[in-house]
Amino acid sequence: MLHIVNKSPTERNSLDSCLRLATDGSAVLLIEDAVYAATRGNPGSTKLQAAMGRLKFYALEPDLKARGVAARVMDGVTLVDYGGFVDLVAEHRNCQSWL
Amino acid sequence: MSDEIEMEEGGGVVKKFMFLNRKAPYGTIYALEGLEVVLISAAFEQDVCMAFVDDGVYQLMKDVDTSGIEMKNFSKTYRALEGYDIEKLYVERESMELRGLTEDDFIVDVTVLSSAELAALMAEQDVVISH
Numbered sequence: 001m002l003h004i005v006n007k008s009p010t011e012r013n014s015l016d017s018c019l020r021l022a023t024d025g026s027a028v029l030l031i032e033d034a035v036y037a038a039t040r041g042n043p044g045s046t047k048l049q050a051a052m053g054r055l056k057f058y059a060l061e062p063d064l065k066a067r068g069v070a071a072r073v074m075d076g077v078t079l080v081d082y083g084g085f086v087d088l089v090a091e092h093r094n095c096q097s098w099l
Numbered sequence: 100m101s102d103e104i105e106m107e108e109g110g111g112v113v114k115k116f117m118f119l120n121r122k123a124p125y126g127t128i129y130a131l132e133g134l135e136v137v138l139i140s141a142a143f144e145q146d147v148c149m150a151f152v153d154d155g156v157y158q159l160m161k162d163v164d165t166s167g168i169e170m171k172n173f174s175k176t177y178r179a180l181e182g183y184d185i186e187k188l189y190v191e192r193e194s195m196e197l198r199g200l201t202e203d204d205f206i207v208d209v210t211v212l213s214s215a216e217l218a219a220l221m222a223e224q225d226v227v228i229s230h
Contacts, residue, residue, distance in 0.1 A: 008123050010198065011154050033126030036157065041199010062167025066125050068160030068174070072199075081167075 001026045002092035006099070008033040009044030014098040019047055024054040029080070029088055031060040038064070039072040052076050060085060114225035115146045120155035122230065124174070125165065130158045131173050133230030138176075141183035148187035149180070150217060151209070156194045159205040177207050191217050 003022050007014040015037050018028060030038055037044025038059040048057055061079040064070040073079065080088065089095055118137050122129040140147055151159060163174040180188070188209045195201070195211065202211060212220065221227060 006126070008126065008154050011123070033123050033154070036123065036154075036198070039199070043197065045199075063125075066163060066165040066168045066170065066172075067123070067157060068163040068204075069157075070164075071162065 002088055002095040003028045004095060004097045005030055005034040005037070006032040006097070009037040009042065009047070015044055015047065018098045019051050019055070022051075022055055025056075027056045027058065027088060027092060029058045029060070029085065030077075031085070032063055033067075035059050035063045035067060036069065038074055038077045039069045040074050041072070045074045048074065048077065058084070058088060111144060113144065113146055115223065116140060116148070117221060117224040117227045118147065118149045119221075119227055119229040120149060120151050120158055121153040123154040123157040124163075125168065125170055129230045130155070131171075134173060134176055136228065136230070137180070137185060138183060141185060147185050148189060148220075149185065150189045150191070150221070152191045152194050152217070154194075156190055156198060156200060159188075159190070159207060159209065161204060161206045163206075174206055180207070189217060189220065 003018050003026055005014050005018050009015040015034060022028060036042050037048060039045060057077045058080050059077050061081055064073060118133060120133055124130040137149060159177060163172055165172040188207060190209045190211050191214060192211050193214050202209060
């Protein structure tokens with residue numbers, strides 16, 4: 001399953017719910033305001049770090065650049081462009097958007 | 100329109116306005132719309148300040164490049180505020196530090212205040228407008 005999160009971890013609890021309900025081996029793609037979770041120093045990065053052994057994390061690079069945080073991405077998160085976003089959706093049997 | 104004329108004829112009542120920004124930019128329209136309102140308010144010659152709290156501190160990040168998401172980059176507009184006599188920009192220290200940010204990460208010079216200091220400043224305003 002591919003989980004897609006688009007809300008800031010310091011504004012909504014979407015990331016918490018996703019991490020709680022995503023089964024081991026799932027992929028999590030962070031887009032829009034959720035990309036802040038993948039930045040060093042953000043409280044979301046601690047949660048990502050804790051889940052990194054069982055989930056694979058991706059972040060949409062155009063959204064990181066638009067927010068001025070592309071240079072702050074934590075280790076272990078794979079950056080993708082829009083083409084990579086499409087590939088992730090195609091590669092996984094199903095996906096879930098945490099709106 | 101009639102309000103504007105009355106205010107000018109009345110000798111210009113100056114009130115203290117705080118624009119409180121709590122939303123990250125680009126993910127929603129709040130930050131851009133809020134900034135437009137602040138710029139419009141400059142025409143009314145009021146005592147205006149802006150406060151950045153919670154995810155609102157992300158509005159001030161440097162090195163913004165929106166070409167990949169095909170949205171207007173309005174980050175540079177914060178630097179133009181000075182030209183509109185909006186020079187009082189406050190950032191809540193607690194919000195900044197929670198996100199691992201420092202003043203050096205911001206595109207403009209700001210005054211960093213503690214929650215208690217910002218609370219006191221907020222309490223002395225005539226009007227607080229939140230986006």
